[in-house]
Amino acid sequence: MTTASLPPQDLAGRTALITGASRGIGLGIAAELLSRGANVTITARKADQLEVAGKQLVEGGSPAVDLGPRVLTVAGNAGSADSRAEAVARTVETFGSLDILVNNTGINPVFGALMDADLDGVRKIFDVNVVAALGFVQEAYKAWMGEHGGNVVNIASVAGIRSSGVISAYGASKAALIRLTEELAWQLGPSIRVNAVAPAVVKTKFAEALYAAGEEEAASGYPMKRLGEPEDVAKLVGFLVSDAASWITGDTIRVDGGSLATG
Secondary structure: OOHHHOOOOOOOOOEEEEOOOOOHHHHHHHHHHHHOOOEEEEEEOOHHHHHHHHHHHHHOOOOOOOOHHHEEEEEOOOOOHHHHHHHHHHHHHHHOOOOEEEEOOOOOOOOOOHHHOOHHHHHHHHHHHHHHHHHHHHHHHHHHHHHHOEEEEEEOOHHHOOOOOOOHHHHHHHHHHHHHHHHHHHHHOOOEEEEEEEEOOEOOOOOHHHOOOOHHHHHOOOOOOOOEOHHHHHHHHHHHOOHHHOOOOOOEEEEOOOHHHHO
């Protein structure tokens, strides 16, 4: 890769923390922000998988850019207040700032009709997908953003916009995350912008059950006739946290291959 073909270094000097980033969308976002010059901290629950992801980020970078000192891994459970505090504190300690927070961690242990749903499972979904996201914003605000400003992107879902039936508890949590995004944008502006991204089905291990029976069939109802890739979401996040999106806040932007355009 020549210097001329490198991605724009518009995030140089900034630091991003991405949660749930040992694989899939989170790892794709980390790679995108890293390629655009940001320092990157990735967090996830399983330390071994996280270390592999960190190594992948460094080794997958351009030889023209030194990525090693710009990647930090911090293992921890997003649902733990102590883990959230540690990830934020170590990020600021290592890189000197925390300018970008991407709340990507999400779980979905409950499938099917809500009348049959295990309420402990539903409670856990909301705790991780919504409460933990707010907890990360609070930590980032206290540690850096409250004084210096920054950007927050919450990874929601089209299931938070339109009923799915199959992943209804998950969808309800993502709807709550979308509303949380709007409230935070109102309360934290103008120095902190808060937006959400709502993907449809993206080809990741997390979403595998939704297309395991056949990828082509799963994509047949999409105007773009394909499922999403992590890079589709990552490129949008990269735009939202850049100065090019400086008048966008409180918004939820779909990246769904046109799926919601079908009604």
